[in-house]
Amino acid sequence: MDNFDNKILKVLKDDSRFTAEQVADIVGLSAKDVQKRIKDMEDAGIIAKYTALCNTEKLSEDIVTALIEVKVTPQMSSGFDAIARDVYQFEEVKAVYLMSGAYDLCITVEGKNLREVSRFVSEKLSTMRDIISTATHFILKKYKTEGVILDDEDIEQQRQVIL
């Protein structure tokens, strides 16, 4: 990873639909060079996925997201890894982070409705061995996610045309 890679990532993280040729113009390399660098970063798992960021507030189907704090008993040899792996197997689980502080794992879970998420927690998550306790927080509204402001009421400052 060098400065060029960083620049390429910066462009693609903002908008992954820039073509390799366009990225090449932007960062000042040849298209071939950029193609190779992107491929290398894909192969190395640095670029993990290209996706579309949806504003869930506007989707026709409802999606409920919960943030769950989990306390666990770490295992002798594998620490938190084994439990984290068990947890991330579930399709409902969108993110798993190991945390510092008052609890151990932070999990985000998505479901169609409250009931679905609650059932996941009570039936699948809290019954797992080594999980001591869970605290589920439902997300009521997303104002900003992944650096993108989703709030329609956002007062976008009118920038004046000054010649």
Added chain:
Amino acid sequence: MNYEKYLSKTVMEIPPSGIRKFFDVADKDKEVISLGVGEPDFNTPWCASEAGIKSIQKGMTHYTSNSGLPALREQIAKYLKARFDVEYEAEKEIFITVGASEAIYLALRAILNDGDEVIVPEPSYVSYCPSVIMCGGKAVPAKCYVEDEFRLTAKNLEEAITPKTKALILPYPNNPTGAIMPRKSLEEIAKVVKKHDILVLSDEIYCEMTYGGARHTSFAEIEGMKERTVLINGFSKAFAMTGWRVGYACAPNEIFKQMLKIHQYIIMCASTNSQYAALSALKGGFEDDFAEIKAMVDEYDMRRRFLVKRLNGMGLTCFEPKGAFYVFPCVKCTGMNGEEFANKLLQESKVAVVPGNAFGESGKDFVRISYAYSLSSLKKAMDKIEEFVKKYKKN
């Protein structure tokens, strides 16, 4: 009531800005992608904003000295020395203004007598000519050409000079063309300036925005020129502080004294809180070797490369601008002039660009595109412009 008889003839004769109407239309339509603004899309460095807020909280809400906070003038002297190798005495040669705009006006007011001529390179920033006229002078254009990458050449300068010429405005890095003046070009200008014994108002507000390894050279740094130069600069562009309204003028003490006198009577002092913010912007800059400016310039540079390539690719030829944050493509290939192009593009494709004739007659076949916008908005706009150009392009 017939107001005409009450109003100043000089002021009435200044044509209103035609461009305002155009952008009133563009600004109202939410769908329009505007590439029109001339101010950074970055935030003011937080340390500057915080210093502004703190100054209010601490009750520093009174006048400063007419020439501005001594600490700020000291920092500016240090900054100019460190970044551009020009030396000014904080106390006797630097004072704080309400934006570079005020400094431009004061400089002209301080030097012009009725009928004096001021040479204004064209295309350039819209406020120079009206300011010259308001100060009783006559603005004489010196045309710059795309063949010279819109630099002012010694020859074109010389042609504009008459016995009445008092001063030259030197606006580089240039708005709207993005042109810069390398040291060698400045030295050639300096020779003519010296030969005809005129003054220079060097508007270097875009001094930090240069690309491709070219670092800005201040005209005051050219041998023998400091004594006949008024250096105009400000925080608007380099520190993304347009709304704070802080600029400064640096001039030989005799000119400084006259400018300051006008400033004292019509302005008193620049906004106190904005001055504290500017002071913190400079101090913060020195702490991390102006990393924030560098990051901003890197980002502008990426957009600049993208635009130059896309525009040339679709047939709107533009030379590679090395400064400011504008590209200035020629739209002749569509059979339209800049104004027709801008109007039609706004109507049909909902993209707003500034017609080049807003910056003087010689810009009439061009449009100004600002890249103070995110890459993804620029991409959207370029896709639309490309489609539009395809439709109208004559081979």
